[in-house]
Amino acid sequence: MENCCRQICLTAIMLLLTTSGIAQSAALSERVVAYQIEGAYNANTHTLDATEVLTYTNRTGTTLSKFPFHLYLNAFQPKSTFMTEAQQTGINGMGTDSGWEEKRFGSNEVKSLEIVGSGDVTKQIKFISPDDGNADDRTVFEIALPKPLPPNQSVQFRIHFVAKFPEVVARTGYKRDFLMAGQWFPKVGVWWNGTWNCHQFHALTEFFADFGTFDVKLTLPAKWNVGGSGVMTGAKDNGNGTQTVTFHAEDVHDFAWTADPSTKVVEDSIRLSSGTVKIRMLMQPGHMSSAVRYMDALKATMRKFDEWIGPYPYPQITVVDPPHGAVAAGGMEYPTLITADTAWLMPKSVLIPELVVEHEFGHQYWYGMVATNEFENAWMDEGINSYMEAKVMDALYGKSTSWVNSRLVTLSERGMYRTEYAPFADRDPLSRQGWLFLDDSSYGGNNYGKTALVMLTLENLVGEKTVMRGLHAYFDRYKFKHPRPQDFTAAMNEAVGQNLDWYWKQAVDGTEILDDRILTASSERADWYNKTDEKAGVTVYRNTVIVHRRGTFDLPVLLEAKFDDGSKVRERWDGKDRWHRFTWERKAKLVSAEIDPDHGYPLDRDPFNNSWTAKADGNASTKVAGYWTLLTQWLALVLSCLT
Amino acid sequence: MNGSVRSSAGLIWRHQRLVWWIFAVNMGIAWLSSLSLRAMLKPILDRSLESAKLVTGFDVGTLALLAERPEVSPRVLAPGAIVAALLFVVFLLFIDGGVLAVFLDDRKLSRAEFFENSGLFFWRMVRLALYSAVPFGLLAAADGSMAKFAGKLADNAPQDWLGFAVNVGSKLVIVVLALFVRLWFDLAQATVVRDDERKVLRTLTHSLILAFRSGELFASYIGIGLFGVATFGIGAGIWFYLPHSATVASFLILEIVTVTQIASRLWLKAASARWIALLPDEAAFSPVPVQVTQTPVDGVTDVQAQLPDPPMSE
Numbered sequence: 001m002e003n004c005c006r007q008i009c010l011t012a013i014m015l016l017l018t019t020s021g022i023a024q025s026a027a028l029s030e031r032v033v034a035y036q037i038e039g040a041y042n043a044n045t046h047t048l049d050a051t052e053v054l055t056y057t058n059r060t061g062t063t064l065s066k067f068p069f070h071l072y073l074n075a076f077q078p079k080s081t082f083m084t085e086a087q088q089t090g091i092n093g094m095g096t097d098s099g100w101e102e103k104r105f106g107s108n109e110v111k112s113l114e115i116v117g118s119g120d121v122t123k124q125i126k127f128i129s130p131d132d133g134n135a136d137d138r139t140v141f142e143i144a145l146p147k148p149l150p151p152n153q154s155v156q157f158r159i160h161f162v163a164k165f166p167e168v169v170a171r172t173g174y175k176r177d178f179l180m181a182g183q184w185f186p187k188v189g190v191w192w193n194g195t196w197n198c199h200q201f202h203a204l205t206e207f208f209a210d211f212g213t214f215d216v217k218l219t220l221p222a223k224w225n226v227g228g229s230g231v232m233t234g235a236k237d238n239g240n241g242t243q244t245v246t247f248h249a250e251d252v253h254d255f256a257w258t259a260d261p262s263t264k265v266v267e268d269s270i271r272l273s274s275g276t277v278k279i280r281m282l283m284q285p286g287h288m289s290s291a292v293r294y295m296d297a298l299k300a301t302m303r304k305f306d307e308w309i310g311p312y313p314y315p316q317i318t319v320v321d322p323p324h325g326a327v328a329a330g331g332m333e334y335p336t337l338i339t340a341d342t343a344w345l346m347p348k349s350v351l352i353p354e355l356v357v358e359h360e361f362g363h364q365y366w367y368g369m370v371a372t373n374e375f376e377n378a379w380m381d382e383g384i385n386s387y388m389e390a391k392v393m394d395a396l397y398g399k400s401t402s403w404v405n406s407r408l409v410t411l412s413e414r415g416m417y418r419t420e421y422a423p424f425a426d427r428d429p430l431s432r433q434g435w436l437f438l439d440d441s442s443y444g445g446n447n448y449g450k451t452a453l454v455m456l457t458l459e460n461l462v463g464e465k466t467v468m469r470g471l472h473a474y475f476d477r478y479k480f481k482h483p484r485p486q487d488f489t490a491a492m493n494e495a496v497g498q499n500l501d502w503y504w505k506q507a508v509d510g511t512e513i514l515d516d517r518i519l520t521a522s523s524e525r526a527d528w529y530n531k532t533d534e535k536a537g538v539t540v541y542r543n544t545v546i547v548h549r550r551g552t553f554d555l556p557v558l559l560e561a562k563f564d565d566g567s568k569v570r571e572r573w574d575g576k577d578r579w580h581r582f583t584w585e586r587k588a589k590l591v592s593a594e595i596d597p598d599h600g601y602p603l604d605r606d607p608f609n610n611s612w613t614a615k616a617d618g619n620a621s622t623k624v625a626g627y628w629t630l631l632t633q634w635l636a637l638v639l640s641c642l643t
Numbered sequence: 644m645n646g647s648v649r650s651s652a653g654l655i656w657r658h659q660r661l662v663w664w665i666f667a668v669n670m671g672i673a674w675l676s677s678l679s680l681r682a683m684l685k686p687i688l689d690r691s692l693e694s695a696k697l698v699t700g701f702d703v704g705t706l707a708l709l710a711e712r713p714e715v716s717p718r719v720l721a722p723g724a725i726v727a728a729l730l731f732v733v734f735l736l737f738i739d740g741g742v743l744a745v746f747l748d749d750r751k752l753s754r755a756e757f758f759e760n761s762g763l764f765f766w767r768m769v770r771l772a773l774y775s776a777v778p779f780g781l782l783a784a785a786d787g788s789m790a791k792f793a794g795k796l797a798d799n800a801p802q803d804w805l806g807f808a809v810n811v812g813s814k815l816v817i818v819v820l821a822l823f824v825r826l827w828f829d830l831a832q833a834t835v836v837r838d839d840e841r842k843v844l845r846t847l848t849h850s851l852i853l854a855f856r857s858g859e860l861f862a863s864y865i866g867i868g869l870f871g872v873a874t875f876g877i878g879a880g881i882w883f884y885l886p887h888s889a890t891v892a893s894f895l896i897l898e899i900v901t902v903t904q905i906a907s908r909l910w911l912k913a914a915s916a917r918w919i920a921l922l923p924d925e926a927a928f929s930p931v932p933v934q935v936t937q938t939p940v941d942g943v944t945d946v947q948a949q950l951p952d953p954p955m956s957e
Contacts, residue, residue: 643768
């Protein structure tokens with residue numbers, strides 16, 4: 001009886017554990033990959049010697065006979081496509097005059113590759129360059145399977161590799177003892193749109209990978225603070241000056257980790273609709289004054305996303321604060337791990353720490369969960385995330401002060417995006433593949449700036465709540481998937497209840513520029529032939545405003561005219577022609593006329609020509625010209641040190 | 644306040660019209676150079692409601708969008724400003740002789756005397772200015788190197804404030820060294836005017852020796868420099884707290900700051916001119932031979948004692 005009871009109790013406990021285990025690991029994504037990586041980091045050579053066991057489950061619905069893999073760290077080699085592009089455009093501090101040093105080279109070397117059950121295929125590794133045919137680029141290799149893999153079957157790759165990290169460059173690498181390990185292991189491509197999608201590592205573009213699980217076991221110097229994607233499941237001091245830490249992450253498509261002996265760990269938690277989420281921050285000792293700023297911004301951002309977009313389903317978020325010299329590793333997103341950016345003397349009025357944390361956390365949704373192809377559709381993660389950044393930062397820090405909020409000057413998210421976008425408005429369409437953009441300014445100005453402005457302008461067309469509802473629906477439908485641009489626009493059209501393809505065609509596929517202006521405005525006597533004196537409130541005036549569509553972007557125009565009797569009128573023009581004349585006959589003269597009076601078209605490249613006032617006000621021109629005069633005076637005084 | 648500072652302050656006060664004239668020219672040239680900008684801004688801003696963002700506040704985004712317009716881009720405007728600044732430098736070089744003559748004699752010169760002195764010493768002042776470009780250039784290069792070193796230090800040291808501290812520290816040292824170079828060349832300028840000296844290089848050599856011996860004068864230079872920094876700081880502080888819409892008051896404050904900077908610079912010149920004026924000729928021009936002869940003067944054999952301490956002797 002006692003045995004029986006014990007048996008029942010044990011069975012019940014087992015059932016409970018099993019059930020809770022299932023609940024914990026209930027797949028949120030279609031888990032295509034399962035990575036088990038075990039490696040040892042040598043802090044002296046900045047290398048990681050590791051073995052990766054990748055189990056790939058074929059969920060493509062088609063038989064696969066070959067597999068492409070990324071070896072991103074090989075981008076940091078002299079003849080790589082990444083380096084060639086970086087030198088051409090001088091980005092990432094890698095222009096031809098940047099004095100590239102040996103320490104900034106990195107590599108990823110596959111020592112052996114075995115297909116479990118089929119034997120070693122190392123010699124069959126073939127480097128390919130699907131994007132530019134650069135035979136010297138070794139960031140993608142391909143392997144043919146001895147036996148094709150039918151649908152719903154799995155194949156296991158065992159890869160022994162050595163990753164050599166560069167001194168921090170383009171998001172990854174070491175700086176003194178600090179290490180940010182991103183894109184460090186051989187990563188399989190994505191079967192997408194009926195073919196393998198595995199692009200070379202480009203200077204401008206980011207990444208794309210399949211969802212799955214990661215079990216990572218790392219041996220590194222003892223007493224170093226370590227952080228990684230997912231959660232740390234174990235840490236053991238090996239007693240020989242090393243420690244071994246293990247991490248587990250699921251329903252993510254990448255794994256990054258960091259180690260540094262000097263970081264300080266700050267921990268907290270937040271209660272969201274998905275449950276309690278642990279926040280773990282690895283701070284540089286000299287940046288502790290930013291810890292509270294990071295934490296406050298992160299918590300507020302998490303609440304906004306929880307409220308507006310959907311729940312954050314992971315148990316933890318890790319924030320890594322890189323040291324000063326490793327700023328290239330800052331401001332980057334990985335699943336459940338983000339890197340921040342600050343300085344030891346960061347003024348409170350400059351909201352960079354808040355903004356970076358907000359932006360990178362936003363990527364947990366737009367990249368992390370809604371895993372778009374960052375190579376081909378950068379606007380879908382960076383751009384939509386930039387729009388969310390504007391919404392969250394505006395809500396938290398004020399619409400006109402969400403970037404800089406000092407007594408002297410202010411800067412808003414919208415202002416920043418407009419400034420980024422305006423000079424590059426006619427360079428590249430959003431739909432262009434990332435590495436084909438003219439340069440990093442056009443890439444940033446369009447993918448980040450333009451997309452945010454497109455979404456903010458859309459708010460004015462369909463309503464702010466409707467856009468947010470559309471984003472929420474898009475997130476719900478495509479979380480843990482790889483949506484395409486047409487999936488986004490279709491989801492938005494559906495949520496809005498209108499076919500907005502005319503808008504997307506101009507905004508996403510085209511380089512049309514929105515620039516409506518007031519060409520002329522006047523108030524003339526309607527009875528111009530009458531010689532009597534004009535009388536206020538009696539004389540009838542023909543008030544005319546001509547609006548000119550100077551750009552090529554078709555949008556309906558809302559015009560507000562104000563009159564000297566205090567009245568005002570708002571009228572619409574469908575914007576289908578090059579110009580339109582608005583006329584009002586009334587016993588009052590025009591005081592002002594303004595296109596887009598609610599300032600809801602931030603996509604308009606030139607806001608100065610959107611309005612007209614009957615009375616000229618020289619305050620602004622006097623002020624700007626006055627400051628220029630002062631600058632010239634002071635320049636003269638500085639140069640006069642020679643006299 | 645030491646004697647040199649006090650006496651030279653008196654000089655500036657008595658001849659303050661020089662400050663106002665130089666200020667007027669400084670402002671006039673800069674104003675003329677910005678006329679085209681003013682003309683180009685008017686059609687963009689004067690009838691635009693958007694311009695309120697630059698009046699009731701100072702929105703960087705709006706200013707940046709404005710600056711991105713080709714016709715008012717700083718890249719287009721900068722050459723005009725540089726030319727204006729250089730014109731002002733040439734003007735200062737031209738009047739240097741007259742100004743120093745005023746300070747050396749401590750009397751109001753007639754217009755003819757002033758411009759006669761200006762014309763007489765113009766090319767010598769130009770040569771001195773060109774020579775001064777060498778030490779100032781070296782200091783600028785040293786500053787650039789230190790800034791680069793500090794940047795690397797900030798990148799590579801465990802504490803990134805170290806780079807900042809080194810940068811600030813090195814800049815302070817370089818500013819002090821620049822003040823010394825200025826003192827050296829100011830002494831040379833004053834000597835050239837006092838003695839109508841044509842051998843500029845020889846004067847520079849002697850002035851360097853004098854500069855090393857003029858401890859109190861150099862202290863005055865530092866004091867006057869601090870006065871310039873303090874007035875700049877106070878003016879900037881007041882400007883910082885003025886409402887954005889107080890355009891006139893803002894300019895008034897900043898122009899007062901400009902006047903104080905010009906006054907500070909003239910104050911330095913006045914201090915060195917007074918020092919040279921009170922220096923006996925032989926001490927100024929024969930420091931090395933005097934050391935060799937060592938003629939006792941009133942029982943004092945140390946030749947350094949022959950060098951007066953001009954400011955204190957007043």
